[in-house]
Amino acid sequence: MSDGVAGGSPLTEGRWAGWVRWSDPTPDTFLQAIGTGYMRCEAPGRAQVALETRFSHRNRLDTLHGGFLAAFADHAYFGGLWIMGHTAQVKGVTIDLSMQYLGSGRVGPDLIAQVELLRETGRLMFMRMLLTQEGESIAASTATVRKVSVAQ
Template sequence: MTERQDAPRFLYADDPDHPGWKRWELGQKGRFNDALGPLSVKVEGDIARVRMAVDTRHSNLADNLHGGALLAFVDVAMFAAARGFDVLHHGGAVTLDVAVQFMAAGSVAEPIEARVELLRETGRLLFLRGLIVQDHGNVANFSGTVRKVTGK
């Protein structure tokens, strides 16, 4: 690994490419999340909007978004949204479960966005649900549970 081991786990700061949004990404490069690229987060009321730029590396042979790329985005978007909601910071957390229903093909020609709601927070659990959307409509819906491992 080329990054310092003491680098922050996650970076969450103003997104220089998208005014009014925050950029959420891992502090260490070379991890799985790099396949998705940095995410942009904006909280509007009870909804956290998590946006990802997509390109052909996220596509399948039909030139649509690959289902695996969408599943990875759903998983990571739950953590980015939790940071946006100020319920998850630098402590560890894991996905306990996630359910996704695909409703339409995703396009590689436009960004994809998760609109995430925090349904409930207990001492260690976050219950979330959301929609994956693009300009042409809903691509998928999801629900998931995240467990905080150490603190907030």
């Protein structure tokens, strides 16, 4: 794909049927530490981004590491934009990201980010999300993304 993202059509089989797989096609980037995401558009301006948690995402307390959750949130904002149809903005830049930790995440259950595009201006996209596991809130986040210029 021209946006540098490996993705495509929704999967038709398995537990992620109906979701689109998204991963970084460039080897040895930080995204490999996060893992492969799965996205689906819920409605205009709303998407879900999912991730299978693994042992490398934990801290010494055997809960999901707060830094990992922030990194996944950043990843999920761009995955959400991509599946919502803002494919050029995958190359945008996060200029502000805040996290509010609401509970302890666990290794094992899938992590689900409910991503919402609140407002878009000529240069910025204002977003928020809720991170959950098995329906329980783990963290909330807001972010501002600086858009890339799109050649006309």
